[in-house]
Amino acid sequence: SPERLANIAEVVPVVKLVNTLIASAVEERASDIHIEPDEDAVRVRIRVDGLLREAVTLPKPLQSAVISRVKILSDLDIADSRVPKDGRFRFTVEDREVDLRVSTFPTIHGENVVLRLLDKSVGLMRLEDLGFSEEMLAEYRRAIARPHGLLLVTGPTGSGKTTTLYATLAILNTPDKNIITIENPVEYHLAQVRQSQVNPKAGLTFASGLRSILRQDPDIIMVGEIRDLETAQTAVQAALTGHLVLTTLHTNDAVGAITRLVDMGVEPFLIASSVVGVLAQRLVRTICPRCKQPYAASPQLRALLGIHEGKGGLTFYRGKGCQYCRDSGYRGRVGIFEFLTISDRLRELVLPKAAATELKRAALGEGMRDLRIDGILKATRGLTSIEEVLRVTQADGG
Missing domain, CATH: 3.40.50.300 (P-loop containing nucleotide triphosphate hydrolases)
Structure with missing residues (x-):
């Protein structure tokens, strides 16, 4: 829930925060996670059934740590934030394997990150x-x-x-x-x-x-x-x-x-x-x-x-x-x-x-x-x- 995410954001290390963000997006059946830096906060939105909705707002001081964590997971250079980058990584949520495609895009308030979730267990439909x-x-x-x-x-x-x-x-x-x-x-x-x-x-x-x-x-x-x-x-x-x-x-x-x-x-x-x-x-x-x-x-x-x-x-x-x-x-x-x-x-x-x-x-x-x-x-x-x-x-x- 948004409240749970907000509470976690205040107290836990960034590794756990990013894991929780991804896990809760999978739980909500999201297709994408958007990490969007604004002037004074970082908005996180998820796309569920084709429409975006707000998941949580993170404090601005967490911005670089959260984005760096996602870039480390997807094997991207954390030092370079001036050009768009693409990467991918695998993540396991309660025995479900999820592939994530990551795209970064430099904006005036920092790197915008979009993660596309491909849930292997949902996978192929008939x-x-x-x-x-x-x-x-x-x-x-x-x-x-x-x-x-x-x-x-x-x-x-x-x-x-x-x-x-x-x-x-x-x-x-x-x-x-x-x-x-x-x-x-x-x-x-x-x-x-x-x-x-x-x-x-x-x-x-x-x-x-x-x-x-x-x-x-x-x-x-x-x-x-x-x-x-x-x-x-x-x-x-x-x-x-x-x-x-x-x-x-x-x-x-x-x-x-x-x-x-x-x-x-x-x-x-x-x-x-x-x-x-x-x-x-x-x-x-x-x-x-x-x-x-x-x-x-x-x-x-x-x-x-x-x-x-x-x-x-x-x-x-x-x-x-x-x-x-x-x-x-x-x-x-x-x-x-x-x-x-x-x-x-x-x-x-x-x-x-x-x-x-x-x-x-x-x-x-x-x-x-x-x-x-x-x-x-x-x-x-x-x-x-x-x-x-x-x-x-x-x-x-x-």
């Missing part, structure tokens, strides 16, 4: 547990069962793309397949999968790594992210020459991934013939099971959501807030998805570089369920709140 509807899961499984093609997973940073890719590889990982990855960095270790990570200093980039992988007789290739034309073209070529290639992009929705490849400079006919499907996703917080309450949607809310049909009331749910969810009303997260299958009609539209709105209209006409609709359906089932769905789909203009 595709069935990510939040797919049954129909969409079946559609997605059909796409990944293809012997070759390009499968894109898209969404902003922190929307669960890596988790989805790892869950996908776990299904594809059979003794008759050779799977090779190039990642930035490798987050979880997959048995019997050749995993590598980019090392730009040594000249190993996504593009050069992908070219080398093609000489390793792969069946399935996972590329962490497509950032440039060179990587995009190599991935498309790999998909067209008999490999299944899985990768990610940062776009708001599924059709946006297609237009992004066009904007990068990939020839539309190559996109049309290589892409087998695009999965767009977001993470929404799930309502706390211990304080969940139903309520009827107001006419204003129904109008906002564009739900006019049906005479009956529409029920949504919200968490009242309790000890179990720290009064937030939420605990844990689940994915909302849209899956774009590249049909013949869509291929015809990709060739003349049709606009995203036109592609989306065609996809919806063919029965694609978009992110917001998937979210609303999850809200009516009581998995998440309508506020969460609106929060993560607002930017999509849908």
Whole structure:
């Protein structure tokens, strides 16, 4: 608890303080710890279920000791605080092994430190547990069962793309397949999968790594992210020459991934013939099971959501807030998805570089369920709140 941390900060050596900070963040299911020096104190915040919240404020005199301790753990030079640094270390909390990636950044009040927690015990999730509807899961499984093609997973940073890719590889990982990855960095270790990570200093980039992988007789290739034309073209070529290639992009929705490849400079006919499907996703917080309450949607809310049909009331749910969810009303997260299958009609539209709105209209006409609709359906089932769905789909203009 914050009180416990504040008390410890006053009396104990810094080693114990840092250990307690990490242990309590793990206990709270945090994904990140932020150690943020201000003018007269050091604020510590943790990110839980995608949102930051304050954990504790430490006295300013502890600043250099706490930051030095984290830098020692991650093998960084404690004397140099003028340039950003990256490191990592392992930490054990009650028999759970946690990997921490550390990033420092010099600010006017001292080094800002962010620790990303990768809990090995939580680790890999199964595709069935990510939040797919049954129909969409079946559609997605059909796409990944293809012997070759390009499968894109898209969404902003922190929307669960890596988790989805790892869950996908776990299904594809059979003794008759050779799977090779190039990642930035490798987050979880997959048995019997050749995993590598980019090392730009040594000249190993996504593009050069992908070219080398093609000489390793792969069946399935996972590329962490497509950032440039060179990587995009190599991935498309790999998909067209008999490999299944899985990768990610940062776009708001599924059709946006297609237009992004066009904007990068990939020839539309190559996109049309290589892409087998695009999965767009977001993470929404799930309502706390211990304080969940139903309520009827107001006419204003129904109008906002564009739900006019049906005479009956529409029920949504919200968490009242309790000890179990720290009064937030939420605990844990689940994915909302849209899956774009590249049909013949869509291929015809990709060739003349049709606009995203036109592609989306065609996809919806063919029965694609978009992110917001998937979210609303999850809200009516009581998995998440309508506020969460609106929060993560607002930017999509849908």
